[in-house]
Amino acid sequence: MSPGADIRLLFTARIVRMFSYGLLAVILALYLSSAGLSDAEIGLLLTLTLLGDTFISLWITTRADRVGRKRMLLIGAALMIFAGILFALTRNFYLLLFAATVGVISPSGNEVGPFLAIEQSALAQTLPAGKRTQVFAWYQLAGSLATALGSLFGGGLAQALQNGGSAPLSSYRVVILIYAALGLLLGGLFNFISPQVEVPFGENDKKRVNLLGLGPSSKKVFKLAALFSVDAFAGGFVVQSIVAYWFHTRYGVDPAALGAIFFGANIFAGISALSAAWVAKKIGLLNTMVLTHAPSNILLILVPLMPNLPLAVSMLLLRFSISQMDVPTRQSYTLAVVSPGERSSAAGVTGIARTLGASLAPIFSAPLIGIPALASAPFIISGALKLIYDFSLYRNFRTVEPDEERRPQ
Numbered sequence: 001m002s003p004g005a006d007i008r009l010l011f012t013a014r015i016v017r018m019f020s021y022g023l024l025a026v027i028l029a030l031y032l033s034s035a036g037l038s039d040a041e042i043g044l045l046l047t048l049t050l051l052g053d054t055f056i057s058l059w060i061t062t063r064a065d066r067v068g069r070k071r072m073l074l075i076g077a078a079l080m081i082f083a084g085i086l087f088a089l090t091r092n093f094y095l096l097l098f099a100a101t102v103g104v105i106s107p108s109g110n111e112v113g114p115f116l117a118i119e120q121s122a123l124a125q126t127l128p129a130g131k132r133t134q135v136f137a138w139y140q141l142a143g144s145l146a147t148a149l150g151s152l153f154g155g156g157l158a159q160a161l162q163n164g165g166s167a168p169l170s171s172y173r174v175v176i177l178i179y180a181a182l183g184l185l186l187g188g189l190f191n192f193i194s195p196q197v198e199v200p201f202g203e204n205d206k207k208r209v210n211l212l213g214l215g216p217s218s219k220k221v222f223k224l225a226a227l228f229s230v231d232a233f234a235g236g237f238v239v240q241s242i243v244a245y246w247f248h249t250r251y252g253v254d255p256a257a258l259g260a261i262f263f264g265a266n267i268f269a270g271i272s273a274l275s276a277a278w279v280a281k282k283i284g285l286l287n288t289m290v291l292t293h294a295p296s297n298i299l300l301i302l303v304p305l306m307p308n309l310p311l312a313v314s315m316l317l318l319r320f321s322i323s324q325m326d327v328p329t330r331q332s333y334t335l336a337v338v339s340p341g342e343r344s345s346a347a348g349v350t351g352i353a354r355t356l357g358a359s360l361a362p363i364f365s366a367p368l369i370g371i372p373a374l375a376s377a378p379f380i381i382s383g384a385l386k387l388i389y390d391f392s393l394y395r396n397f398r399t400v401e402p403d404e405e406r407r408p409q
Helices: 003-034 039-067 069-089 093-102 115-126 129-163 168-190 218-236 240-251 255-283 285-305 309-323 326-336 340-359 362-369 377-397
Strands: none
Touching (some): 003 129, 003 168, 003 255, 039 340, 039 362, 069 115, 115 340, 129 168, 218 340, 218 377, 240 255, 240 362, 255 285, 285 326, 326 340, 362 377
């Protein structure tokens, strides 16, 4: 199989997965509320969903370069199917807790699980360094568009079923079953990936690695992971499920309208990610990460301060129009400063740090949304912490340049 075929398979898998995450995120908190869970229980469940994904992903990604990237991607797809089926079949809090902890569920509409780290390492294996950021930007765009369509479809389907006479709980359960079915499709796509995406034979034997699969790059990776966890913790206060819940409780926005709002938001996010590659060529990966991220965080703080729904949605969409420019640049930068045999581990460790940081926030943010006087706090806390992250990242890594920025390709 040619490298191009593997790239097409990985892009298709990304689209299927992010579509499924998008359709689930719009209705997940609403489903849990309809199932009888309290706001505090919803926050705890969302937190443990992300925590469970963290530990499963850590185990999978730090072994992928040595055990096999394809094999670990298939395991991840199986866990996604398991979580979707169990979520759909039970209203028992403890069974939901088990499914959330062991399986792969995305409450945010963003990447969770082991997929991103391994897929991007596989892509980097087949790409020259000079094209990596551009391909990652298209990869991000494909995911954002898929998430947008998933949000639109999930919210629209739930609303259509309710308009047709279905109870809210039943309509949300249908969406969750579709999520499980898409996990099965994802596994089918991964099954066709060729051995060319694996680490070259002998690469991992050239250096000693620790239990996380890292060698000489350990110090850089751990420092990046610490900073990324702060950013993700801040982002965890405003995951898509929480923002959707905020719009629903504050303005009474119905599921179909929520789907439309996040469809637009993810379209803007995808466009901003695509423009990141062009900006990075002009000012560098790190500068792009910082200088585009800071203004988006100011806009995030402004969302709950707006006096009405149209202005609040406008601030949200403006924020999404630049908020994702740091994503492909951050991913490309991380893989650029480590050796090929450390890529899945580096992407996995930093990705896990982000998931771990994000997982701690919903347990605080969900109860705040339920208190009228504090409902705006998650947006303000998130924006302020993200600004601190931007400053700290630049201060610590301004002298660490990727190879492609030190010499022409």
